[in-house]
Amino acid sequence: MTQNENHETHGDIKELMDAWHRQTEVVDRIRRAGGFKEMFAELDAETRAKMFANKDRRVGCIDEGCDECGIRVAGSGILFKPEDKARFIEILKKEGIKTVTYHDSCGAAGVASGSSDAETVLGAAKSFADEVAAGIGGEAVKLEHMSRPLDFHVASVVYYDGTGKFDPTAGAEFLAKGFVISRPLYPSAETAAAEARLSFDIAVGPHGYGKLVNEDHPFIIVVIGSPDDPEMSEEKLREEVALKFDGVSFARIESFTPPADEEEDVSQAA
Numbered sequence: 001m002t003q004n005e006n007h008e009t010h011g012d013i014k015e016l017m018d019a020w021h022r023q024t025e026v027v028d029r030i031r032r033a034g035g036f037k038e039m040f041a042e043l044d045a046e047t048r049a050k051m052f053a054n055k056d057r058r059v060g061c062i063d064e065g066c067d068e069c070g071i072r073v074a075g076s077g078i079l080f081k082p083e084d085k086a087r088f089i090e091i092l093k094k095e096g097i098k099t100v101t102y103h104d105s106c107g108a109a110g111v112a113s114g115s116s117d118a119e120t121v122l123g124a125a126k127s128f129a130d131e132v133a134a135g136i137g138g139e140a141v142k143l144e145h146m147s148r149p150l151d152f153h154v155a156s157v158v159y160y161d162g163t164g165k166f167d168p169t170a171g172a173e174f175l176a177k178g179f180v181i182s183r184p185l186y187p188s189a190e191t192a193a194a195e196a197r198l199s200f201d202i203a204v205g206p207h208g209y210g211k212l213v214n215e216d217h218p219f220i221i222v223v224i225g226s227p228d229d230p231e232m233s234e235e236k237l238r239e240e241v242a243l244k245f246d247g248v249s250f251a252r253i254e255s256f257t258p259p260a261d262e263e264e265d266v267s268q269a270a
């Protein structure tokens with residue numbers, strides 16, 4: 001794979017480098033604190049609670065530009081195998097989710113459609129969102145705001161969230177820009193871990209930071225354990241995600257578990 005070739009041809013290399021410098025500044029600050037776990041522990045209780053108070057019940061993409069799309073799986077499920085799609089729709093129904101979002105420049109829809117044409121990719125994203133919406137008796141909505149440039153990805157982190165309530169916009173000033181995987185929504189550990197790996201492949205590929213991700217600045221998989229669901233514990237999620245990164249250079253797993261009492265306070269307030 002020739003990394004960064006798109007940036008050179010599109011002439012947006014300066015914009016990419018600016019994004020990279022902003023991102024490494026945050027990542028280096030977290031590193032100096034000791035890591036994501038230590039950074040999180042240093043935050044005040046109110047900020048920590050807010051970071052796990054996602055009340056947006058829409059389903060959206062793992063894309064780091066889809067800040068305001070609620071609960072997240074790649075392309076709102078577009079990459080799932082047929083049997084997983086059926087199971088996913090059942091999970092959405094059980095969760096009472098009525099809205100499915102889709103967006104421009106969706107990497108998952110690009111993979112699913114096998115196209116790099118923007119209109120074709122958007123069409124694939126919309127048609128899948130319509131299909132899921134029909135399955136749950138809800139509606140498909142296009143996400144109008146993207147918090148990244150449409151031409152490339154600016155994430156060098158994926159949040160592998162076992163709580164399903166993680167809201168990266170709430171602690172944006174402390175967090176590195178990252179993909180979000182809402183683990184409880186996935187039909188299996190295999191599909192969720194595969195999408196964590198996809199996020200890495202995007203970040204180190206021609207639509208991401210490419211070769212800027214290296215030994216000194218690795219891609220970080222931030223596993224967030226659930227404090228009250230043993231199926232989504234920090235340890236279990238670390239193990240399942242590690243299987244997809246076996247032998248991968250320039251990727252590192254970190255993890256933490258938010259305190260249970262803060263989560264309870266949040267759900268009572270909801």
Ligand SMILES: [Zn+2]
Nearest residue numbers: 061063106107
């Ligand atoms: Zn997407």
